[in-house]
Amino acid sequence: HKPFLVIADHLTKAGIAVLRFDDRGTAKSGGTFAGATIDDFSTDVASAFEYLNTRDEINQQKIGLIGHSEGGVTAPLFAARQPDVAFVVLLAGLGVDGTTLWAEQQRDMAVAYGLPNGEAIYQAMRVFAEQVIAGESPQAIEQDLLSKGYDKATAQQYLKVVANEWGRSFLTYQPEEVLPKLTMPVLALNGEKDLQVAAATNIGGMEAIFASSENEDVTLKILPDLNHLFQQAESGLPDEYGRINQTFAPQALLIISDWISSRVGE
Known part of the structure; x- marks a missing residue:
């Protein structure tokens, strides 16, 4: 599948x-992927934005951004610094x-696979994230995961x-510090069966954040x-x-194009 195509x-x-x-x-893009943070990726968005500003056509x-998943972090990070962005579309942001x-x-993936201990997984993963942010040694973190019943391969994959x-920059991302700075129209779409970015939690979080912001053109679905x-x-x-077989739901495509056209169309 090539959803972005x-x-x-x-x-x-x-x-x-x-x-x-x-x-x-990646491919013909310059720079180094390894070691890059979400802030680094947001500067790449800046380069794309600057390039479009050189094109006569x-x-x-009316230059806006669409970001999916991690792009739903890097797009607002850039837009928060660049008020000339005309609109922002967050897909699974x-x-x-x-x-x-x-x-x-x-937790959600484990439960969907039939594992019974969802809450224990959630708590273990919060502790794991806090250890990573604190810079604890991989060996110590791995031992802690092993003591909680995780196998070595899983522990090493998490690490x-x-x-x-990149992981530390992602784990410490705080949307309440970024989203209120978006002054342009915002559309956020999340899939109900998304197990990687839970729709109810994340749309609910955005709703609370934007409710206390001054942006009056925010659409959340x-x-x-x-x-x-x-x-x-079926499962997500x-x-x-x-x-x-489907690459990207037609109804989602129409929501995006209709919304953009209504904000910046002729």
Whole structure:
């Protein structure tokens, strides 16, 4: 599946120009991926924004951002510093801090796979995240996980994913410090069956954050039956993604294009 290709194709046909770019250090993008933080990735968004401002065929007053999942962190990080961004669309974006997101994600996936001890997993993952943020040694963190019944392979996989500069930057992300700075129109969509970024928690978090902000053009929606990739799903588990024929739900595409057109269309 190539969801971003499908989104770009749909938006282009709706008269909305699209710039897609690979992560730094990926394909033909310059820079180094290893060791990069979410703040580094937000500077890459800045480079894309600056590039679009050099294009004669682009209306510089109507350049917006669409970010999915981690992009739902990096896009608002940049937009919070750049009021010239015309709009922000968050797909499976975060309305809770990174540590809570990580713990909920591991709990929800485990429960969906049939494991019974969801609350214990949630608490263990919060402790794990706090140890990573504090800079405890990987060996000590691994031993703590082993003492809680995790096998060595799982413990090492967790460490590989988040015990690094990127992981620390993600786990310490605080949406309440970023989202209130967004002065432009915001659309946030989350799939009801998303097990990686739980819809109710994150849309609920955004609702609370934006309620106390001065931004009066915020649209938040939970889309029924859609997973993390915005496919019509049964379980929402990642191992289902590749088995689903649909790449990106048409109703989600229409919501995005109609919303953008209503904000910055001619």
